[in-house]
Amino acid sequence: MDFKRIKEMLKGALFIGFTAIVLACQASAEPKDQKIVPGIVNIKPDAQQGLVARELVEMIERYNYKKVKINDSISSVILDNYLKRLDGSRNYFLASDIKEFQNFRYTMDDDLRNGDLSAPFYIFNVYLKRYSDFVNYSLERVKQPFTYTSNDTYNYDREKMPWIASQAALNDLWTKREYRFPMGQFI
Known part of the structure; x- marks a missing residue:
């Protein structure tokens, strides 16, 4: 031969x-059963995405020069960074959403290692629902007469502020944003 x-x-x-x-x-x-968020078309992970997640965890643990072990502490950092990327200004998620997401805080590492992306996809679907609610609320507000007589203030930098507790408080925040953003276009 x-x-x-x-x-x-x-x-x-x-x-x-x-x-x-x-x-x-x-x-x-x-993968775990994907939790459904009512009121939107939910996106779901496919098998290929799960395989990529599994391979990434393995590559990070095996080939990273620091020999990082994906564990519960890294899982917590992953969740915090994911929430910050989605809603760093805290304009969409409710405090109750964040409380529910805490269930994923120390399981993301195991889920990613197993190729289970149901938690990050669920969080993203909740984000899509909240953003859709914001768009619909804004479209309804556009139909109403708009006046600049409000003395309310709007804090742009909400990153360190607490998450909004209720949908009514979130609507109030969105209304304050509406008053500020159109004015910002002319100033």
């Missing part, structure tokens, strides 16, 4: 082995 033929056989064996490993990993990943 020549070297070229042996090389081709090894490539074939590696391909078959890799394919078998990938299929076994996909079959073993049982």
Whole structure:
């Protein structure tokens, strides 16, 4: 046997082995039931996204120069950063949403390791619902006469402020934003 033929056989064996490993990993990943957010079209993770999540965790743990272990403390950081990226200005999520998301605080690491993306997708679906509520509220407000007689103030930097407690308080915040943003266009 020549070297070229042996090389081709090894490539074939590696391909078959890799394919078998990938299929076994996909079959073993049982995502949790995706929680449904009423009032919107919910997006759901697919098997390929779960596989990518699993591979990323493995690559970070195995090949990162710091040899980072994805654990509960990293899981907590992942949740905090995800919420900050989605709603860093705290204009959409309610305090009750954030309280519910705390259930995911120390499980994201295990979920990602297993390729289960149901938690981040659920959080994103809640965000989509809140944002949709904001758009619908704003469209209804546009139909009403607009006056600049309010003495209310609006704090742009809400990052360190508490999350809004109720939908009524969130609507009030959105109304204050409406008063400020149109004025900002002319000043």
